[in-house]
Amino acid sequence: MADVPSLSLITVVLLCSVTFMVGALLASALQRRRLQRSVRLPLEIVESTTASISQGAVSTRIVLPDNVDPAVAQTATAINRLADRAAHDIEEMRRLERVRSEFIANVSHELRTPIFSVQGYLETLLDGAKDDPAVAIPFLEKAYHNAMRLNVLLNDLIDISRIESGELKFSFRYFDIVDLITELVHNSEIRARQANVTVTYSHDDARSVYGDKERLSQVLTNLLDNAIKYNVDGGRVNVVTQGAESGVRIEIADTGIGIPEQHLSRIFERFYRVDKDRSRAVGGTGLGLAIVKHILEAHDAHIDVSSSAGHGTQIGFTLRSGEAV
Ligand SMILES: Nc1ncnc2c1ncn2[C@@H]1O[C@H](COP(=O)(O)OP(=O)(O)O)[C@@H](O)[C@H]1O
Ligand SMILES: [Mg+2]
Structure with a gap:
């Protein structure tokens, strides 16, 4: 009889350990399945998608199911961001190449x-x-x-x-804008007379501006030339400089042929001309305003244009002013 309880004890112990083992096995199987679902399968997706992105499918992104391991999800997000950046860079490179x-x-x-x-x-x-x-x-x-x-x-x-x-270096200093424009208007007189256009210049006592005199003289010559070239017989060009809150404002207004609305946003593009034949006839290259825009950008000066076809054009920008000349 004494054996019976010990036998049943053994049985109980055995049963217990078997149950425990089965439980442990089950738990580890479950754990494996969970790992399989939250880590291994997503990692496979990450791996295969990354491979196809790196083989050139730059618009492909890693898409994971819900409830994946956070570390895997973070890795996927990081790779997707990298792919976004690479796609953007490639797009920009292609655009530059096209330009x-x-x-x-x-x-x-x-x-x-x-x-x-x-x-x-x-x-x-x-x-x-x-x-x-x-x-x-x-x-x-x-x-x-x-x-x-x-x-x-x-x-x-x-x-x-x-x-x-970026090869061209600007050399900034203070100079007298009234003197410069007076000289440039004087230089334009022959061209103006040939076109039968009158150029006038009026200014107030704001004189000192900060900029690259050589380059700004190129800007003003270009704008003055355009105002004369795209003018009408007997037309006028009025140049005005005026002290403004943020510097000295320069305006060149003409009574010329004007620029039709639909061309206005494009005239600063290289080689863009409203009327190619007219531009060629007056010796234009279509590069003048592109150069003007670049130079003014280097001066942090925004150029504004308003125009009405058949009536004339006004172009203006503001240069930073300074104390000393
Ligand atoms: N003051 C103006 N009046 C009318 N059209 C103008 C004026 N300035 C520029 N344009 C137009 O913008 C185009 C581009 O100007 P620009 O870059 O200086 O080239 P272009 O060498 O032809 O002068 C000109 O061809 C002309 O069609
Ligand atoms: Mg020009």
Whole structure:
């Protein structure tokens, strides 16, 4: 009899341990399944998606089911962010590449036109036209005119590429803007007279501005030239400088042909011209305003334009002013 209780004790102990073992096994199986669902499967998704992103599927993102292990979820989020950044960088690189090849196509086209003209006129002259003064002189003049055009174009191209590459260094100092504009208006007189346009300049006693005098003189010459070139017979150009709260405001207003509304936002783009033929006829390259914008940006000066087709254009910007001149 004494054996019975001990036997049943053993049985109980055995049963208990079996139950415990089965329980432990079950628990570990469950644990494995949980791990499988929250870590291993998601990690596989992370791995395979990352592989396809790195093989070029830049718009693919890791999408995980709910209730995955937080560490895995965080890893996936970090990889997705990285992929977003890479996709953005690739997009930007492609855009720059597009802009660059468009620019090169435009440059080639712009250079080709005057080169072909020079070539054509010279060929005709060599073929015999040189012996007929009535043809020779105008042809030589045309060849010369196109050679000049090439020169202007190349200068503008060099300027714009120097500015855009950051190679061009600005040298800022205080100078007298009234003196500069007076001089530039004076320099424009021959061109203005040829176009039968009157240029006037009025100013108050605000004179000292802070900027690169050479570059700003280029800006003002460009704007003044446009105001004369795109004017009408008997038209006017009024330049005004005035002390303003944030510096000296410069305004160039003309009574010219104006710029139709739909072109207004694009005139600062390289090679953009409202009327290509008119621009060419007056020696334009379509680069002037792009250069102007770059230079003014370096001066933290925003340029504003308002225009009404057939009535005229007003362009203005404000330069920082200073104490000493
Ligand atoms: N004052 C103005 N009046 C009318 N149109 C203008 C004026 N200034 C610029 N434009 C227009 O903007 C275009 C771009 O100007 P710009 O970059 O200076 O090139 P362009 O070499 O043709 O002068 C011009 O071709 C012209 O169509
Ligand atoms: Mg111009």
